[in-house]
Amino acid sequence: MISDSYDVVIVGTGPAGLGAAFHLIENDPALKVLLVDKEKICSGGLLNDCKQNYTFPIGFAEEYWSKESAEEILAQVERHLQPVIMKKHNLEQYRRRARQISVSLCDVRQAHVGSDRSKTLIRRLLSELESMGVRVVVKKEVAEVFSRGGKAGVAFTDGGKVSAKAVIIAPGRKGFRFLKRIMEELGVAYVDNIVDIGIRLETRIENYSIVRDYYDPKIYFENGVRTFCTNSGLARVVLEQYQDFKLINGHALSAGSRRNDLVNFALLRTIRLEDPVRSGHQMAVYLGRLANEIGGGKPLMQRVGDFRMGKRSREATFTRDLYDFAPTCSVTAGDLGLAVPSKIMKDLWAALKKLDTIVPGVLHPSTIMYYPEIKMYANKPAFLDEHFQVKAGIYMIGDGAGTSRGITGAWASGIRAAQGILRLL
């Protein structure tokens, strides 16, 4: 039974919601806190792969954080997630090569849980919260958030309602439409956010051997291009359903599992549209649909060897001769040139050529380029304070609200919202 009034209701059990819940209950054990999720287990990056980055600005929306404030909070995030930080080797050698061609390589403290072990971590976190008195309810979807006459609260799709002194909304990237509707209903102003558009590469580990020295190398190229989410060990490229089309993503199992000696990573270009374009998100949706249309209902993949010769890839010749490993994700062998806007493709290809200088081999003809890998962030609310309050007693945080771009940044946003609520209460 859910009671009908709480001090704080938190929507979403992703890292943003968890960060808020821990901070609230640890600092005021008497608080009545409800943590609710529409899924059986949170559906974002904590569950999928769960790579954690503990170096600012990775995973943070830089406009809301200084290095000092982020680092102070990251220590608290670390205390809860208990990461096993991975060692790096030969960094100076890669850095020297990068510097010579005006590319930068960021040295990030990282941990990797793996999709097979992440559920154990999530269950531990939720049971710790429950033992401290937080009420955790899953498979319960919030339909409405209200704030009237000094009273806030939420209504569920199954008809129930609870009131609260404060509501934290942390619905993640997939909660884009939900959050937008709530902002409109509450009269919260918002602005368009950036989108990251790019490809995912898959290759043999010997063609991208840097991963033996640095698990998820963060490399920054000109024109807003960067490497993102590198997976190795037992690594797979996967499909992610988004509205009526599919996007590309990747993950890996934990270090102890079998290996397939493949690596996959994304190469993304950040796009920030300006007036008079209304929505970068909408543009990304059109690009995602276009790629799926050209791929006959699926994303596209092309071997680097075919791309270089200006030919489309074909299923019949996709795994032959030099093309000596099978793709881990079954999508349509085709021509990325038809689907990726030329300005984006030009910048991605220029970055790839530089990457091939830093890690020789990545442009082997057999390397597969998958498209579209797109990261959409919700429209950013106009915040009233540094605690991400958008209306009296209502807080919006995490990747969905544009306050983070990764697990650790999302958890940190939760702590910051909780700090504001503790002050308010």
Ligand SMILES: Cc1cc2nc3c(=O)[nH]c(=O)nc-3n(C[C@H](O)[C@H](O)[C@H](O)COP(=O)(O)OP(=O)(O)OC[C@H]3O[C@@H](n4cnc5c(N)ncnc54)[C@H](O)[C@@H]3O)c2cc1C
């Ligand atoms: C496939 C995938 C892999 C990723 N891998 C990584 C990684 O390895 N490392 C990394 O740093 N980042 C990764 N990310 C990004 C990462 O997911 C986010 O940065 C992070 O999870 C954001 O946290 P969040 O709490 O804002 O949202 P989420 O983790 O997405 O959590 C939001 C939660 O809110 C719930 N929800 C939404 N709407 C409602 C509603 N109306 N009612 C009730 N509940 C609702 C959802 O079910 C969800 O569980 C990955 C993302 C994806 C999609």
